[in-house]
Amino acid sequence: xxxxxxxxxxxxxxxxxxxxxxxxxxxxxxxxxxxxxxxxxxxxxxxxxxxxxxxxxxxxxxxxxxxxxxxxxxxxxxxxxxxxxxxxxxxxxxxxxxxxxxxxxxxxxxxxxxxxxxxxxxxxxxxxxxxxxxxxxxxxxxxxxxxxxxxxxxxxxxxxxxxxxxxxxxxxxxxxxxxxxxxxxxxxxxxxxxxxxxxxxxxxxxxxxxxxxxxxxxxxxxxxxxxxxxxxxxxxxxxxxxxxxxxxxxxx
Amino acid sequence: xxxxxxxxxxxxxxxxxxxxxxxxxxxxxxxxxxxxxxxxxxxxxxxxxxxxxxxxxxxxxxxxxxxxxxxxxxxxxxxxxxxxxxxxxxxxxxxxxxxxxxxxxxxxxxxxxxxxxxxxxxxxxxxxxxxxxxxxxxxxxxxxxxxxxxxxxxxxxxxxxxxxxxxxxxxxxxxxxxxxxxxxxxxxxxxxxxxxxxxxxxxxxxxxxxxxxxxxxxxxxxxxxxxxxxxxxxxxxxxxxxxxxxxxxxxxxxxxxxxxxxxxxxxxxxxxxxxxxxxxxxxxxxxxxxxxxxxxxxxxxxxxxxxxxxxxxxxxxxxxxxxxxxxxxxxxxxxxxxxxxxxxxxxxxxxxxxxxxxxxxxxxxxxxxxxxxxxxxxxxxxxxxxxxxxxxxxxxxxxxxxxxxxxxxxxxxxxxxxxxxxxxxxxxxxxxxxxxxxxxxxxxxxxxxxxxxxxxxxxxxxxxxxxxxxxxxxxxxxxxxxxxxxxxxxxxxxxxxxxx
Ligand code: SF4
Numbered sequence: 089x090x091x092x093x094x095x096x097x098x099x100x101x102x103x104x105x106x107x108x109x110x111x112x113x114x115x116x117x118x119x120x121x122x123x124x125x126x127x128x129x130x131x132x133x134x135x136x137x138x139x140x141x142x143x144x145x146x147x148x149x150x151x152x153x154x155x156x157x158x159x160x161x162x163x164x165x166x167x168x169x170x171x172x173x174x175x176x177x178x179x180x181x182x183x184x185x186x187x188x189x190x191x192x193x194x195x196x197x198x199x200x201x202x203x204x205x206x207x208x209x210x211x212x213x214x215x216x217x218x219x220x221x222x223x224x225x226x227x228x229x230x231x232x233x234x235x236x237x238x239x240x241x242x243x244x245x246x247x248x249x250x251x252x253x254x255x256x257x258x259x260x261x262x263x264x265x266x267x268x269x270x271x272x273x274x275x276x277x278x279x280x281x282x283x284x285x286x287x288x289x290x291x292x293x294x295x296x297x298x299x300x301x302x303x304x305x306x307x308x309x310x311x312x313x314x315x316x317x318x319x320x321x322x323x324x325x326x327x328x329x330x331x332x333x334x335x336x337x338x339x340x
Numbered sequence: 341x342x343x344x345x346x347x348x349x350x351x352x353x354x355x356x357x358x359x360x361x362x363x364x365x366x367x368x369x370x371x372x373x374x375x376x377x378x379x380x381x382x383x384x385x386x387x388x389x390x391x392x393x394x395x396x397x398x399x400x401x402x403x404x405x406x407x408x409x410x411x412x413x414x415x416x417x418x419x420x421x422x423x424x425x426x427x428x429x430x431x432x433x434x435x436x437x438x439x440x441x442x443x444x445x446x447x448x449x450x451x452x453x454x455x456x457x458x459x460x461x462x463x464x465x466x467x468x469x470x471x472x473x474x475x476x477x478x479x480x481x482x483x484x485x486x487x488x489x490x491x492x493x494x495x496x497x498x499x500x501x502x503x504x505x506x507x508x509x510x511x512x513x514x515x516x517x518x519x520x521x522x523x524x525x526x527x528x529x530x531x532x533x534x535x536x537x538x539x540x541x542x543x544x545x546x547x548x549x550x551x552x553x554x555x556x557x558x559x560x561x562x563x564x565x566x567x568x569x570x571x572x573x574x575x576x577x578x579x580x581x582x583x584x585x586x587x588x589x590x591x592x593x594x595x596x597x598x599x600x601x602x603x604x605x606x607x608x609x610x611x612x613x614x615x616x617x618x619x620x621x622x623x624x625x626x627x628x629x630x631x632x633x634x635x636x637x638x639x640x641x642x643x644x645x646x647x648x649x650x651x652x653x654x655x656x657x658x659x660x661x662x663x664x665x666x667x668x669x670x671x672x673x674x675x676x677x678x679x680x681x682x683x684x685x686x687x688x689x690x691x692x693x694x695x696x697x698x699x700x701x702x703x704x705x706x707x708x709x710x711x712x713x714x715x716x717x718x719x720x721x722x723x724x725x726x727x728x729x730x731x732x733x734x735x736x737x738x739x740x741x742x743x744x745x746x747x748x749x750x751x752x753x754x755x756x757x758x759x760x761x762x763x764x765x766x767x768x769x770x771x772x773x774x775x776x777x778x779x780x781x782x783x784x785x786x787x788x789x790x791x792x793x794x795x796x797x798x799x800x801x802x803x804x805x806x807x808x809x810x811x812x813x814x815x816x817x818x819x820x821x822x823x824x825x826x827x828x829x830x831x832x833x834x835x836x837x838x839x840x
Pocket of ligand 1: 136137138139140141142151155156157158159160161162163
């Protein structure tokens with residue numbers, strides 16, 4: 089008993105008091121900023137990207153966080169052009185808001201007006217989620233799991249992962265959705281009572297990521313259901329996840 | 341033996357690999373694998389226009405050699421199964437059957453492996469997996485998955501139980517199949533292939549990333565600096581500390597020991613946060629790239645790591661000592677989920693799971709690479725093969741990895757910094773290359789073959805889980821079904837690494 093108390097004493101307080109303001113340590117590949125530097129032509133910058141996340145529109149370079157594998161290759165090759173900041177607030181409810189444009193250094197916008205009214209009304213204080221790994225590489229699953237540990241302590245906001253879809257208010261999908269998992273995902277979604285939300289966690293889920301053109305995927309689920317929250321990352325960082333859920337449930 | 345003997349990480353001319361008749365090939369392999377020091381680390385087919393060239397790679401753990409031999413067979417040939425004699429070969433032959441339609445006549449357990457997208461027989465579908473069944477009045481079946489209660493990857497477990505007791509467990513995988521090996525051939529940018537390698541099993545980004553990077557360097561005849569070698573070794577050992585710690589947390593969680601669950605869970609955080617400080621990603625994605633170190637391990641990082649480890653160590657030692665004196669924990673860990681040494685040998689178990697059953701398979705000592713020869717790594721083993729032994733392996737491997745990490749950080753601190761420019765890298769033509777690394781789960785094997793133009797023509801990945809899923813199936817026999825979660829956690833196998 090005494091040694092248990094000693095352990096508790098040694099551990100002290102471990103939780104992050106304010107998850108909206110916490111700083112991530114060291115380098116982190118969060119929201120990128122693209123400068124107006126013109127020393128390299130846009131095509132050669134786009135060419136280095138493994139997942140076609142970089143492209144040019146109306147003469148400006150753009151980066152799609154929904155496709156970005158956060159590999160850092162573009163930043164390493166063109167440090168004057170692209171820089172990844174420590175801003176982990178990458179979540180949004182609109183796919184087009186994941187596009188970062190050259191010369192614009194501003195936060196990713198979550199559009200509160202686009203949230204369905206029943207989400208705020210029913211899930212504002214308690215949101216139970218069923219996680220479905222559909223060919224996820226276990227990094228996204230890891231980070232979703234980490235949101236519940238004593239550091240991030242997501243449970244304090246009433247967000248929790250539950251064992252059965254029947255107890256859930258929505259599904260959180262990781263992975264590019266393999267054809268071998270597509271039917272199980274459909275069944276799980278059907279088993280979740282209405283109203284329900286769909287969250288895509290990580291680049292693989294949002295766009296397929298590096299697996300985007302694998303013939304072994306079946307992403308029909310996403311054609312049939314709207315997405316309520318995009319959580320970019322490879323994998324999505326726990327702070328990205330928690331801040332995204334806070335925004336979606338109208339807590340922030 | 342009619343084989344080409346090479347060392348880990350070798351690149352050889354394809355033409356130097358002996359080509360045998362299937363009968364000789366079969367006989368050589370059966371004969372070689374009767375020696376306990378040898379085990380098969382990869383066995384796969386390289387499709388030719390109307391035939392298949394089969395390559396088998398047998399590792400001699402006593403000599404540190406890898407014997408490579410090959411044979412050529414017709415597509416859809418009917419062959420005697422090596423696994424009829426050597427059970428450890430069963431999944432390799434099932435894979436050959438599934439991917440290429442080869443038929444093995446006396447195979448003891450011919451079942452689908454992962455329902456690969458390009459499988460030879462498309463009438464085989466996920467929904468009608470041929471489960472083994474036993475008839476009996478007292479028996480009932482329990483099906484679990486593919487979606488499980490926690491946040492984990494999908495797979496289906498089918499138990500046949502006599503009351504609470506598990507008689508048999510069959511594990512049906514494939515849900516995670518993304519066709520990684522094919523994408524490896526199709527994507528031709530090096531960065532794309534690096535991403536595929538580290539996403540093969542995202543919880544082993546360093547292990548698989550290093551296997552790919554070193555394989556590629558070997559194909560291109562490029563050698564990385566001593567500094568980069570030390571950095572990669574350090575990353576691998578940090579990965580081991582992090583995941584083992586997380587596993588201890590999960591094991592405590594499964595036996596409702598909340599304090600251990602919480603403390604180990606939070607102890608993982610500073611370790612993976614350190615990875616992020618170093619390379620920008622908590623799981624080490626991006627840390628390993630062919631030809632160079634993209635993120636230099638600076639003296640400031642070396643100092644920081646010493647501080648992180650010191651704080652970690654104090655709490656870790658206190659917590660692990662307490663955990664393994666708790667009667668309620670020990671009662672659940674001891675004699676649960678036993679994999680005997682004989683079983684481990686029979687099924688060809690590798691890595692941590694094998695070492696817990698007194699089978700000292702560890703690529704770091706048997707086929708050392710990177711800085712392991714300098715560390716004189718000695719494997720930690722345990723005798724009982726139960727959940728407790730697998731916990732003990734983690735307990736002491738964490739301590740060992742901390743020692744290595746400190747040494748390596750100190751050495752790196754004293755080494756001059758290098759610019760991290762990338763060398764030109766072009767694979768040589770008509771080559772075969774093999775690279776084994778010891779990830780935290782166990783041995784990872786990547787093999788590659790190039791064509792006459794030096795293009796990648798065949799890529800084969802083997803995650804340790806490919807061998808060890810069978811270990812889990814055997815270990816739960818005779819246990820109460822309620823002990824399944826803890827047995828499963830004690831192995832912590834990869835679904836995506838298996839399904840590819
Ligand atoms: S960091 Fe993102 S945008 Fe840049 S190269 Fe990698 S995947 Fe492409």
